[in-house]
Amino acid sequence: MMQKKLALVVGIGALTFLLMLRWEHVMTLVNLMSSKRPSAEPELPKGTITPIPGSRHLMVSAFKDHRLGGAIRVISIICKQELQPLYCVLCANAKADAKADAKADEALNQCAFSPAKVAVHSESFGFPFVTSDVFCMSPALQQATHVSITANPNANLTFVSIQNQEVKESFKYNFTVCISNLFGEYNNALQFVQTMEVYKLIGVQRVVIYNTSCGPDVEKILNYYRKEGMLEVVPWPIDKFLTPSTGWKYDLHHGDMHYYGQLTTLNECIYRYMYQSKYLLLNDIDEIIMPYKHANLEKLMGTLQQQHPNVGVFSIENHIFPKTQFDDSGRFRLPRWRSVPGVNILEHVYREPDRKHVFNPTKLLISPRSVEQTSVHSTLKQFGPVFNVPFDVCRIIHVRVPLQGQLSKDQLFVDKKLWEFEELLISSIDRALNESGVL
Known part of the structure; x- marks a missing residue:
């Protein structure tokens, strides 16, 4: 009985969350979740700049920001005249974490999908492409090791590793x-x-x-x-x-x-x-x-x-x-x-x-x-x-x-x-x- 009640509460919470999103966000998230999940070894970028699928925007690198509750900050370059809904794909990759045990095997394809929040920096000197932060946060996957940003749910995704996983008090x-x-x-x-x-x-x-x-x-x-x-x-x-x-x-x-x-x-x-x-x-x-x-x-x-x-x-x-x-x-x-x-x-x-x-x-x-x-x-x-x-x-x-x-x-x-x-x-x-x- 308790499990049924818990499942009901979770279901209501998830439905409320979906209703709060704009309809195009909902449909895109559905498409993302039904699409092929990233492999156990996510495709990593060949350089330091990666195009964001379905847009003219670019993704550079990702960091966990412990000052903001562990939000993932993806340093990006955004065309401010073409702002559009963007989505985060956060994945935990056991091999990337070098923890290849039985429990880690279960996490190989564990991914979470969520709408991204775009924070365009206030300084651009008038240019159309602006340094920006794309924020990703999914309570379902706090141990994410890789992230991808996309505007197209059907595109092949390229992932960047999430740096600054731990707070350090001493420095090299x-x-x-x-x-x-x-x-x-x-x-x-x-x-x-x-x-x-x-x-x-x-x-x-x-x-x-x-x-x-x-x-x-x-x-x-x-x-x-x-x-x-x-x-x-x-x-x-x-x-x-x-x-x-x-x-x-x-x-x-x-x-x-x-x-x-x-x-x-x-x-x-x-x-x-x-x-x-x-x-x-x-x-x-x-x-x-x-x-x-x-x-x-x-x-x-x-x-x-x-x-x-x-x-x-x-x-x-x-x-x-x-x-x-x-x-x-x-x-x-x-x-x-x-x-x-x-x-x-x-x-x-x-x-x-x-x-x-x-x-x-x-x-x-x-x-x-x-x-x-x-x-x-x-x-x-x-x-x-x-x-x-x-x-x-x-x-x-x-x-x-x-x-x-x-x-x-x-x-x-x-x-x-x-x-x-x-x-x-x-x-x-x-x-x-x-x-x-x-x-």
């Missing part, structure tokens, strides 16, 4: 730099090596780069740092799926998506290293987040976290060092570096003054557990307050084309912070150039 790395993407056959080899070696000296243990395309010299350097263990290179073939923009604003630069998907890769990096790194630095390849009152990043953050214990997002001012202005002494104009393509950042010690009437862009130094969504210069959703770090404590050394090109050298500030690392820096740069085969 203290400081990791997330560099959004390389594109346009980027071959600024000398600046890249110099930047990597500076980061080593101030305490960075890991750098993550999303690579669409790079030049031959940078390719050698990527291989060098990857073998060394400091660098993770994530393939990012966004140009195979969309027409990416080479600029930041749709009205000026056009294309499907902002800067080769920069916002997607930054958000992906946050979740990829959520439980691998204590802190993340979110900045471009030609920028260095540099402590000015502390010997390294660890001492900087020790002070900042002691002063602001509830802060997980630290905003760092960007300061331009024009690559058109050179140090007059020629101290670091080393003959052996002349054959290496790229900018020699040690020669550029003149810094532009702040323009009080112009917004000074910032980049971010964060605890990834404190961030839910980010843009380029600020977070979109975070847990807790944001602290703007004073520029005399920490600022970005950004060697690039000038923004105030009309200023003469004597109107700029002399800033030789990088020269403080000369003793160790020069030899380490030479070693990287030689061992990578660039020199």
Whole structure:
């Protein structure tokens, strides 16, 4: 009798749930449940970007978000003009979990189907394709190992593994730099090596780069740092799926998506290293987040976290060092570096003054557990307050084309912070150039 009553309650609950859904959701869920279930070994993507069947949307990677009750967050790229009902297929795969026992055999084809919730990020810079979170949650399958998103119940499904299955209190790395993407056959080899070696000296243990395309010299350097263990290179073939923009604003630069998907890769990096790194630095390849009152990043953050214990997002001012202005002494104009393509950042010690009437862009130094969504210069959703770090404590050394090109050298500030690392820096740069085969 008790079992019959329980079955009746469950049946009524399920019927109520179905009636609450829009009719097309109901029919799609019925079709999904009656279609062929995924095999014991779900088809996994061949790359880092996967089309969502029945749509123009793209799926990138999936993570369990323990801050949101274990919801599955699928980092995605959504065409906001073509929003449509999407559906999650969550599967528990015993072999993926490496628990091949009798009970696990029963779970091989265990899947749960549910409507997806799409959260389009508020920042898109006017482009039609937007970084988004597709949320999946099915109480029936809390132990899911793989997920697929679809708009077409009859399509062949491709699954991505669900990462961040467990919360971790200790981390492999203290400081990791997330560099959004390389594109346009980027071959600024000398600046890249110099930047990597500076980061080593101030305490960075890991750098993550999303690579669409790079030049031959940078390719050698990527291989060098990857073998060394400091660098993770994530393939990012966004140009195979969309027409990416080479600029930041749709009205000026056009294309499907902002800067080769920069916002997607930054958000992906946050979740990829959520439980691998204590802190993340979110900045471009030609920028260095540099402590000015502390010997390294660890001492900087020790002070900042002691002063602001509830802060997980630290905003760092960007300061331009024009690559058109050179140090007059020629101290670091080393003959052996002349054959290496790229900018020699040690020669550029003149810094532009702040323009009080112009917004000074910032980049971010964060605890990834404190961030839910980010843009380029600020977070979109975070847990807790944001602290703007004073520029005399920490600022970005950004060697690039000038923004105030009309200023003469004597109107700029002399800033030789990088020269403080000369003793160790020069030899380490030479070693990287030689061992990578660039020199």
